[in-house]
Amino acid sequence: MTQDPGINGDRLWQSLMEMAQIGALPGGGCGRLTLTDDDQIARDLFTRWCEEAGCTVKFDRLGNMFARRPGRNPDLPPIAIGSHLDTQPHGGRFDGVYGVMAGLEVIRSLNDHGLETDAPIEVVNWTNEEGARFAPAMLCSGVYAGLFDLDFALSRTDANGISLDAELSRIGYAGTEACGAHELGAFLEVHIEQGPVLERHSEVIGVVIGGQGQRWYDVTVTGRDAHSGSTPMEGRSDALVAAAGLIKAVQDIALAHGPDGVGTVGEMHISPNSRNTIPGEVRFTIDFRHPDDAVLSVMDAAIHSAANRVTGAKVDLDMIWHNPPVHFDTRCVDAIENVTRASGHAYRRMVSGAGHDACLVARRVPTAMVFVPCKDGLSHNEAEWAEPAHLTAGCNVLFQAALMLSQDSAMTSGQEVRGGKNKKETHPTVQEI
Numbered sequence: 001m002t003q004d005p006g007i008n009g010d011r012l013w014q015s016l017m018e019m020a021q022i023g024a025l026p027g028g029g030c031g032r033l034t035l036t037d038d039d040q041i042a043r044d045l046f047t048r049w050c051e052e053a054g055c056t057v058k059f060d061r062l063g064n065m066f067a068r069r070p071g072r073n074p075d076l077p078p079i080a081i082g083s084h085l086d087t088q089p090h091g092g093r094f095d096g097v098y099g100v101m102a103g104l105e106v107i108r109s110l111n112d113h114g115l116e117t118d119a120p121i122e123v124v125n126w127t128n129e130e131g132a133r134f135a136p137a138m139l140c141s142g143v144y145a146g147l148f149d150l151d152f153a154l155s156r157t158d159a160n161g162i163s164l165d166a167e168l169s170r171i172g173y174a175g176t177e178a179c180g181a182h183e184l185g186a187f188l189e190v191h192i193e194q195g196p197v198l199e200r201h202s203e204v205i206g207v208v209i210g211g212q213g214q215r216w217y218d219v220t221v222t223g224r225d226a227h228s229g230s231t232p233m234e235g236r237s238d239a240l241v242a243a244a245g246l247i248k249a250v251q252d253i254a255l256a257h258g259p260d261g262v263g264t265v266g267e268m269h270i271s272p273n274s275r276n277t278i279p280g281e282v283r284f285t286i287d288f289r290h291p292d293d294a295v296l297s298v299m300d301a302a303i304h305s306a307a308n309r310v311t312g313a314k315v316d317l318d319m320i321w322h323n324p325p326v327h328f329d330t331r332c333v334d335a336i337e338n339v340t341r342a343s344g345h346a347y348r349r350m351v352s353g354a355g356h357d358a359c360l361v362a363r364r365v366p367t368a369m370v371f372v373p374c375k376d377g378l379s380h381n382e383a384e385w386a387e388p389a390h391l392t393a394g395c396n397v398l399f400q401a402a403l404m405l406s407q408d409s410a411m412t413s414g415q416e417v418r419g420g421k422n423k424k425e426t427h428p429t430v431q432e433i
């Protein structure tokens with residue numbers, strides 16, 4: 001389905017493939033960890049491409065990059081499009097990179113068509129989205145949104161004890177502008193779905209209305225170490241058997257709140273982890289997610305009640321993170337849905353299962369996302385694949401939505417009204433975090 005004026009899908013694909021050469025892996029994927037030499041090369045290339053397209057490129061204290069194409073009215077905050085250029089160690093060519101290259105393609109296409117916008121258009125590259133080298137993920141969009149402190153971000157270290165601050169300086173991307181000082185009028189992010197829903201339904205576009213909430217727990221089950229041969233079954237205090245019951249409870253609770261509810265135990269440490277000793281202590285994690293915070297509260301109550309029912313061992317259940325669901329800005333979502341409908345592509349409204357920079361930026365800036373299908377829902381894998389036609393379709397939606405929002409005086413100059421409304425929707429969730 002073509003849209004006129006539209007973006008150049010071939011050029012978008014070329015940019016993606018050229019960027020994927022930086023940190024290319026033998027299996028066809030990309031391993032470009034944040035703030036490495038490869039990341040520097042990728043940032044430099046992105047800067048060159050943006051400057052060739054007539055943009056001014058700036059970066060803040062955390063290396064978050066903003067490439068601006070001026071608008072007719074320099075006083076208006078920019079309509080920003082972006083994602084991240086860093087990847088997982090064994091990542092693909094599309095996760096994140098597509099969102100940044102799509103932003104660049106929007107600007108190149110605006111130039112091709114000689115289109116002027118009221119508000120400036122910007123392309124953003126957020127630093128350290130993946131969290132693979134410096135935990136946590138979405139660190140620098142998180143500082144931008146006010147969810148993390150600058151010093152917390154700068155002091156994060158990698159497996160070799162090297163700090164994020166040191167690496168930013170080493171590759172020349174520690175800017176002088178304070179992180180968060182750069183105002184955005186709106187933020188749009190296009191991303192591969194990283195799940196199977198669109199492909200399963202033969203849909204081309206996901207209009208993302210928000211991100212699901214998460215509750216993370218640390219669990220410690222304490223029993224008593226004892227000899228596996230000479231201790232009768234009766235009267236044992238086996239921490240692993242108690243933990244197994246709780247893992248089953250996590251599964252049952254998630255299934256009871258399906259299909260939106262999901263629950264995962266992904267990490268476990270058994271002590272002393274010896275085949276002829278009854279485990280005296282087990283520590284494990286729980287990750288519950290659901291789009292509705294009220295349902296997450298029910299899931300929370302259910303796991304506490306399961307923990308209270310455990311006999312023969314002591315259970316400490318500690319919720320270490322409560323990230324409430326994010327509801328994207330109605331005007332941004334409407335803009336995306338309207339242009340998608342006009343394009344004729346099959347689409348659905350959906351909630352993001354994964355975390356994205358947009359989910360954090362949305363706490364501060366009117367935001368929405370677009371998803372396109374990826375093969376078998378596979379991501380964080382070298383085999384990650386998206387059809388060029390789908391990437392083109394997603395970028396066209398972005399192009400039309402950005403054009404609409406950048407010409408929309410209510411979006412860019414009605415700051416008081418819109419800002420107030422947005423604040424009411426999202427501020428309480430910031431407090432809860």
Ligand SMILES: [Zn+2]
Nearest residue numbers: 095096129191
């Ligand atoms: Zn991503």
